[in-house]
Amino acid sequence: MPPLLELQRDKFFRFRLMIICFGVAFLVSAIYVIVSYRLATDLGIKAEQVSLHRQTMLLHAELVEADNDPQERLTELVELIYLNDHIGVQKLYIEAYGKDFDWSLTHNITPQQTSTLKNRMENKVTQHHHSAMASGTDTLDGELFLWQVVEGQDYKIITIEVAESLNVALNLVAKRLSITSIIVFWIAAWMAILLSSWMSRRVQSKNNALAKLATYDQLTGLPNRLYLIDMMQKNMPETPKSDRLTFKKSSLKKEVQGCLFVIDLDKFKEVNDAFGHSAGDELLRKVSRRLSVTLGEQYTLARIGGDEFIVWANDIEIKQATNLAKELVAVCNEPVMINQLAVNTGASIGVSHYPTHATDIESLILCADIAMYEAKQARTGWGLFNVRDTEINRQRLRLRADLSEALLEQKIHLYYQPKVMLHTGKIIGVEALARWHHPTDGVLYPGSFIDIIEQSGRVQEFGRYVVRTAIMQLAEWQRQGAFTPIAINLSPYNLLDLGLLNFTLQLLDDFNVSPDMLEIELVESSTSINIEQISYRINKFKEAGIKLAIDDFGTGMSSLSYISNLNVDLIKIDRSFIDGVDKDPKKQAIIFTAVTLAQSFDTKLLAEGIETKAQADLLMQMGCRYGQGYYYAKPMQAKQMKNILLTKAVLPIK
Amino acid sequence: MEKNLHPLDRILRGIIGVSVIGFVLFNDGYLEEPVLEILLIIFGALNLISLISSWCPIYQIAGISTCKAKK
Numbered sequence: 001m002p003p004l005l006e007l008q009r010d011k012f013f014r015f016r017l018m019i020i021c022f023g024v025a026f027l028v029s030a031i032y033v034i035v036s037y038r039l040a041t042d043l044g045i046k047a048e049q050v051s052l053h054r055q056t057m058l059l060h061a062e063l064v065e066a067d068n069d070p071q072e073r074l075t076e077l078v079e080l081i082y083l084n085d086h087i088g089v090q091k092l093y094i095e096a097y098g099k100d101f102d103w104s105l106t107h108n109i110t111p112q113q114t115s116t117l118k119n120r121m122e123n124k125v126t127q128h129h130h131s132a133m134a135s136g137t138d139t140l141d142g143e144l145f146l147w148q149v150v151e152g153q154d155y156k157i158i159t160i161e162v163a164e165s166l167n168v169a170l171n172l173v174a175k176r177l178s179i180t181s182i183i184v185f186w187i188a189a190w191m192a193i194l195l196s197s198w199m200s201r202r203v204q205s206k207n208n209a210l211a212k213l214a215t216y217d218q219l220t221g222l223p224n225r226l227y228l229i230d231m232m233q234k235n236m237p238e239t240p241k242s243d244r245l246t247f248k249k250s251s252l253k254k255e256v257q258g259c260l261f262v263i264d265l266d267k268f269k270e271v272n273d274a275f276g277h278s279a280g281d282e283l284l285r286k287v288s289r290r291l292s293v294t295l296g297e298q299y300t301l302a303r304i305g306g307d308e309f310i311v312w313a314n315d316i317e318i319k320q321a322t323n324l325a326k327e328l329v330a331v332c333n334e335p336v337m338i339n340q341l342a343v344n345t346g347a348s349i350g351v352s353h354y355p356t357h358a359t360d361i362e363s364l365i366l367c368a369d370i371a372m373y374e375a376k377q378a379r380t381g382w383g384l385f386n387v388r389d390t391e392i393n394r395q396r397l398r399l400r401a402d403l404s405e406a407l408l409e410q411k412i413h414l415y416y417q418p419k420v421m422l423h424t425g426k427i428i429g430v431e432a433l434a435r436w437h438h439p440t441d442g443v444l445y446p447g448s449f450i451d452i453i454e455q456s457g458r459v460q461e462f463g464r465y466v467v468r469t470a471i472m473q474l475a476e477w478q479r480q481g482a483f484t485p486i487a488i489n490l491s492p493y494n495l496l497d498l499g500l501l502n503f504t505l506q507l508l509d510d511f512n513v514s515p516d517m518l519e520i521e522l523v524e525s526s527t528s529i530n531i532e533q534i535s536y537r538i539n540k541f542k543e544a545g546i547k548l549a550i551d552d553f554g555t556g557m558s559s560l561s562y563i564s565n566l567n568v569d570l571i572k573i574d575r576s577f578i579d580g581v582d583k584d585p586k587k588q589a590i591i592f593t594a595v596t597l598a599q600s601f602d603t604k605l606l607a608e609g610i611e612t613k614a615q616a617d618l619l620m621q622m623g624c625r626y627g628q629g630y631y632y633a634k635p636m637q638a639k640q641m642k643n644i645l646l647t648k649a650v651l652p653i654k
Numbered sequence: 655m656e657k658n659l660h661p662l663d664r665i666l667r668g669i670i671g672v673s674v675i676g677f678v679l680f681n682d683g684y685l686e687e688p689v690l691e692i693l694l695i696i697f698g699a700l701n702l703i704s705l706i707s708s709w710c711p712i713y714q715i716a717g718i719s720t721c722k723a724k725k
Contacts, residue, residue, distance in 0.1 A: 175684060176685065176687050179685065193712060193713075197718065198715075
């Protein structure tokens with residue numbers, strides 16, 4: 001899982017914002033520098049051109065006005081205006097001519113440049129709308145030259161000078177604009193810091209809210225699973241790799257340990273159903289408040305969904321943890337007021353210890369969950385995780401995974417154990433017992449897989465499978481000349497299968513087997529689960545002609561009146577009463593009662609688990625007529641059973 | 655007004671402040687631009703103020719502090 005709290009801090013956010021601010025500042029500065037430079041040069045050139053125009057006009061006027069020796073006058077003026085020490089020009093060419101007059105002055109300009117410039121100028125002057133006063137600029141050898149023509153009646157003057165504005169502008173840009181840029185940058189830097197911190201603070205507050213939403217439960221305000229896992233990941237150095245790397249460090253540090261509690265409210269569903277969901281929510285709020293008050297700041301309480309809470313107690317030992325668990329159970333047992341009614345919710349708590357039980361969070365939660373489940377089953381309030389349980393659990397999980405394959409490939413076989421008449425040893429029927437031929441675990445007995453089938457939701461499929469196999473076996477034996485009823489064991493869940501009766505009758509019809517050849521054995525305790533519904537169904541089977549038997553009579557919780565209603569054909573006394581019956585007068589008394597009961601109900605009575613001749617003899621004396629057990633025969637495969645049936649053997653075979 | 659500047663930060667600001675104001679005062683007509691001069695003086699003065707008070711308003715608003723060494 002990605003560490004969620006990383007979400008809160010985007011370390012590069014501020015950095016990126018600052019880079020963006022600087023970038024913008026740089027761009028703006030660059031644009032301003034370029035534009036201002038061009039503006040300054042344009043303005044300068046314009047001003048220079050205007051002044052050149054005026055100067056040239058002045059020269060022209062002076063020429064016109066000059067009475068004697070205009071050439072000398074011109075030279076004097078040009079020297080004064082252009083070639084002085086303080087504002088003299090770098091490069092200059094002046095030409096003046098008229099009637100009987102031709103004068104020119106060259107200053108730092110080569111004749112080649114002059115002729116080139118003059119040629120270009122001539123071209124432009126002809127295009128000029130006001131050719132008598134034409135002016136313009138021209139770039140030559142990387143320098144900008146300004147030129148001006150003034151043409152009067154008598155004289156024409158051409159002035160060419162190099163523009164100074166570019167250098168001046170560059171100089172100014174270097175000074176002022178660079179400092180302006182520094183100031184802009186300075187402002188931008190502070191803006192960046194301000195903006196970035198302001199924005200990242202806003203983003204962070206949003207992120208915090210999101211993180212809170214993601215890591216907290218809305219109803220109770222407690223942290224949720226995500227938060228818990230994140231927090232625990234920080235607390236426990238779970239991977240062996242990091243352990244190795246930080247070996248020196250961790251040996252110095254105190255060893256990390258802690259306990260995880262899974263709390264499940266026992267009556268939450270009932271409260272929800274009885275008082276509605278708002279009452280259920282209220283209950284959760286009250287209980288969670290109470291729990292957090294009890295736990296204080298030291299431990300972390302999280303709600304991980306429904307009515308399940310997890311407590312992570314850092315740095316406590318198992319002994320302290322059991323005390324805490326007891327305390328929490330007591331807290332949950334205190335009644336809660338819901339709709340002015342005191343509701344006693346009760347809770348089951350499972351405890352697991354880090355690192356003895358598991359070293360990663362998921363397994364730790366799983367361990368505590370298993371412990372909690374067992375505590376709930378045993379109604380002990382709380383339970384500590386037991387390593388042995390996981391092994392059983394693991395095997396169960398594996399069997400559960402293998403179940404589909406076993407059903408598909410018919411790996412679950414039926415074995416048959418004869419039921420005999422005690423006096424004669426004649427076989428009156430066989431009981432079909434399931435055996436799972438597991439590829440790795442060998443032959444498994446029903447005790448180790450029936451409840452897996454019941455929990456996996458394939459119980460009806462399995463029930464039908466058993467019914468079909470038994471009927472097919474009956475048909476086969478009938479063809480071979482053996483007419484012996486088969487009894488099958490059905491789970492109460494099978495009797496909830498509405499189609500089972502029709503399914504069975506259809507099969508019996510298809511295979512041409514009489515219904516009274518099939519017997520259904522009901523486990524007494526199972527038949528007491530949903531008496532009304534099941535007795536109705538059972539009677540339907542009975543009406544169809546199928547025989548009924550009560551299995552494991554004497555154990556379980558069904559009432560005697562119920563047995564009287566059921567009208568069964570056979571009562572099978574549980575093996576626990578047969579074991580040691582010859583020495584235990586109390587067991588004899590029970591069997592005697594059962595015999596009387598069977599006589600009064602006009603029902604056959606069969607003793608299960610007969611292992612010795614002494615037991616068989618005693619049972620016969622007491623009036624029990626039928627028996628079943630290892631003394632006569634163990635459960636065996638269909639083929640062997642068939643052989644015994646066909647020889648019409650009398651049991652036990654000596 | 656809690657201090658939020660590290661001594662190094664203060665020294666840096668001091669150097670910047672003094673050199674900027676010094677430049678404005680003794681640039682010998684280099685700048686020829688009063689607006690820039692005023693801006694530079696403000697810039698320098700702010701730096702000097704934060705040098706003296708060892709507190710920077712922008713840091714305050716931005717929630718930055720160089721007072722303690724960064725993690």
